[in-house]
Amino acid sequence: MTGVVPVPGDAPTSTAGPVLVIGTGLIGASVALALRERGTEVWLQDRDPEALSVAVERGAGLPRPAAGEPALVIVAVPPAAAPSVVIEVLRSTVNATVSDVVSTKARLQREIETSGLDASAIARFVPGHPMAGREVSGPAAARADLFADRVWALTPSAATDLTRTRQVAALVESLGAVPVITSPDEHDRAVALTSHTPQVVASTVAAGLADLGDTGVRLSGQGLRDVTRLAASDPGLWAEILASNAEPVAGALDSLIDRLAAVRDGLRAGEAGAAAVRTSLEAGVVGHRRVPGKHGAAPVTWAVVAVSVADRPGELGRLFADAGATGVNLEDVRIEHAQGRPTGLVELEVSPESASSLADGLRTTGWDVRF
Amino acid sequence: MTGVVPVPGDAPTSTAGPVLVIGTGLIGASVALALRERGTEVWLQDRDPEALSVAVERGAGLPRPAAGEPALVIVAVPPAAAPSVVIEVLRSTVNATVSDVVSTKARLQREIETSGLDASAIARFVPGHPMAGREVSGPAAARADLFADRVWALTPSAATDLTRTRQVAALVESLGAVPVITSPDEHDRAVALTSHTPQVVASTVAAGLADLGDTGVRLSGQGLRDVTRLAASDPGLWAEILASNAEPVAGALDSLIDRLAAVRDGLRAGEAGAAAVRTSLEAGVVGHRRVPGKHGAAPVTWAVVAVSVADRPGELGRLFADAGATGVNLEDVRIEHAQGRPTGLVELEVSPESASSLADGLRTTGWDVRF
CATH class of the missing domain: 3.30.70.260 (ACT domain)
Known part of the structure; x- marks a missing residue:
């Protein structure tokens, strides 16, 4: 069960609740708002009473009641807190399906599977990663349409109950997102290549401009702007993201460094290295065809x-x-x-x-x- | 004399001719068309009679007459042919100012200065590099407005006559371009950082996608598209460009590899490497501020x-x-x-x-x- 979940003829418009959203920041509050719009009962929980009350005021749901078990739980707390919160929720519920929104998946899955929880509890956990976000954070910035048309990865492992994966996929669809199902390792390797490496590359190329003179900078064109655009991202946030996917990113950087060194050595070898340089550029043309164009189709030359x-x-x-x-x-x-x-x-x-x-x-x- | 040449109150609208354009491909024929539009007499020369006749038919000028010396010569032949053509023109003329359009400058300048030409001939050569182009080539694709609003680098050396640099700057302005004056070495180092390294990075990052599964590819977003956009460029053309600026590009790749390795090692070091990763990303934020935004001004966050x-x-x-x-x-x-x-x-x-x-x-x- 890998790939895009087919959209059923009658897409679900509401999810059986109550859904408990733990962590009412941008992502959690946006999930809650979208569920409320579709008529699902939503409970909210946040260790920060201020964030919780903003979310409640915005109509994202009601504070979690003292008693009663939710049908589904979305854990939307910061990455560092996610493992302990997911484990605690699986422990304190009997039948709830639990999902999360952490941007790397293998490490969290490992922590859940080695937590001492029994297999039936582990089977209730369906890891998720919505590919959406904004430059702003907090419940005040939340929007019910934050996930519209966005990919939302789900990464069940062998330990995960397939029916519960379908349940979370239906919820994701009801938010307007496109569920894409893959394994935790494949997910992490993919985002290392498609998201984390581009971020490191943008930052390190931009860092090389620091000592370029003003006139030199004027000789740059659109290509430099494209390649370095991500370099303006928040270093604190990205240091955390990279650390959470350390080995897949380090492995991707190993390969990238090898390819860059091949070009460098080819250039220094003069005539003798010309073929190697050209081969590297040709490999780039082939790889570029894999970058999704419009509608996720193969890119077209316009x-x-x-x-x-x-x-x-x-x-x-x-x-x-x-x-x-x-x-x-x-x-x-x-x-x-x-x-x-x-x-x-x-x-x-x-x-x-x-x-x-x-x-x-x-x-x-x-x-x-x-x- | 480095930086942007100030636009005079009355920008020149025509250049004293005749101007001889050698090489009637896209760049040469576009220069010729623009000069003709402004009323300058233009002579055309091309070893390919077909290209020459297309340029003449398009109104770019008349074939070079058997006798008579032009006031100014633009050598717009392919990079490999440029040194010998420039040397031949400087040798066969007495007082003509000569410029070129090759995209890297130090190697050509070295060849001219070690050619055995006397100092007064070398002083008549004002190297140039228009930062303009199209995806197409040949005189049929030429346009009089190809250079409008584009930067056109001029890279006089200590051996170059300042008055002739001003003369070529005036011609560049009359084509609608923005002359930016710098040294050959600074130019080559700048384009290594702002144009050639981004191309190599785009190609090598894209090459890493070759063995990513279809589902993995779906997890990519706008960041990957930005970083790899240049990877679709023509490998043959770029292999030549990179070879013509081999050592500045190799040096830039050395530094880039060092910065990537610092991130990779920081990630593998776990907690102990967190500060190093963050420092690398912060250096990227600082460098990104140097990327020109609108109107060449410091970038603004919109x-x-x-x-x-x-x-x-x-x-x-x-x-x-x-x-x-x-x-x-x-x-x-x-x-x-x-x-x-x-x-x-x-x-x-x-x-x-x-x-x-x-x-x-x-x-x-x-x-x-x-x-």
Whole structure:
């Protein structure tokens, strides 16, 4: 049972409750709000009474009652606290299904399975990881639609009850998310490659710019912006995330360092190393085809219709209105800001066969089109 | 004389000719077209008679006459041919200023200075590098506005005549580009850090995805797309570019590998390595501030107003028209395509103080705004 859970003809619109949400930060409160919107009874618990009361005031649910067992528990506490909270919940309930939202899965699963809990309790734990978040935190920032269209990984192990995995997958779908089921190890290796390594790379490439002169910095283009965008992330948060997936990330960095060293050595070898450099770049082209494009499909090469746009309010709006009037569907949009000039170049990406009609249509309405 | 050449009150609109353009590919023919538009006499030369006749037919100039010396020569031949062509032109002319468009500068400058040319001939050479290009090549793809708002580096050495540097800077400005003056070594070190290393990183990170399963790939997000975008570039072209700047790139990769190894070792050291990991990420935040934002200014943190948009023709147009009607200036736009769902999330980046009015305005017109 690996892959995308098929969407049933009649997607569930409510989950049988009560659902207990432990930890009413951004993720927990957003889950609670979404469940309340769909009519599910929600209980809330947080060691911080302030966070709890904000969540209650926002209509995310009611404080957990002194007695009674929930049908399902979502543990949405910080990563370091998650193992002990999950173990405590499994211990203190008889039949509740328990899930979590920690961003790496193998370590937590190991801690649960070696906790001394009996097998029937361990089988009630369905580990989860919603691929959603915002730049802000806390229950005040929570939104019922935070998970809409987002992937939500579920990572049952051999010890996990399949029926309970289906139960959590249905809850995830009812939040508007897309459940993707994989194993804890495969999950951690995947996020090491697709999320954690890119973060480390962005940070270490950006760190290399620290001693570059102002003029040197002006010679950079969109490529540098793309590669270093993640480097602005919060170091404290990311140090924790990386530590929680230490060995898969370290292994991915081992391989990356080997590939970088092959390019470096090839460059230093001159003519004799040219083939090695080229082979490395070709491997990148092959790997790049695996990066999901639109709708998770294989990436397509779009045609680019570039338009020069003045830096004035409303110009982008006017451009997109005119582009919309051509009937061509825009696949992607990039704005490349010019260096030292008050204009930008907007790159409209469209299917190759519709590029000419978009370019012609925009020229007709007076745009400076470069195609 | 380093930095941006100030734009004079009356920017030159034409360059004293004749200007000889050697090599009528994309760059050369685009320079020629732009000069012709401004009324400058242009002579064209290309060893490929087919390319030459396409350029002439497109109105880029006339074939070089048998006799007569040009005022200025732009050598726009492939990198491997550039040194011998520049040397030949300096040898066969008496007073012409000569420039080139090769994307790395130190090696070419060395070849010119050790060519046996006398000092007065070497002083007439002003090396250049326009930071512009397209995915296509050849004179048929040339455009007079290819360089509009683009940085065009000039890298005079101690041997270069300052007056001639000014002459080429004026020509660059007349093409609509922004001349940035630096030394050959500083240029090459800068592009190693800001262009060549990002390319190698994108390729090597993407190469690591080759053996990731389909489910693992689905767990990737926008960060991976950003970091690996450049990996789709042409391996043959990039192998040549990297070879032409081999030692600066190899040196940049040495430093990058050291920084990656520090993170990897920190992760493997557990608690004892936590501080080292965090320090590396913090260095990335500092370096990221050097990445140019809009208008080459220090990057600003914009507020993000996310809007859910259906995958239908015209939806983006309608969104931007409504956004334009709010009077808020959009600073940047990103489209995050949802996994497995026919909608996308459009992130509108605006100044923090105008985010609320944009969000409110879009909600009023019926958009699903996440802010």
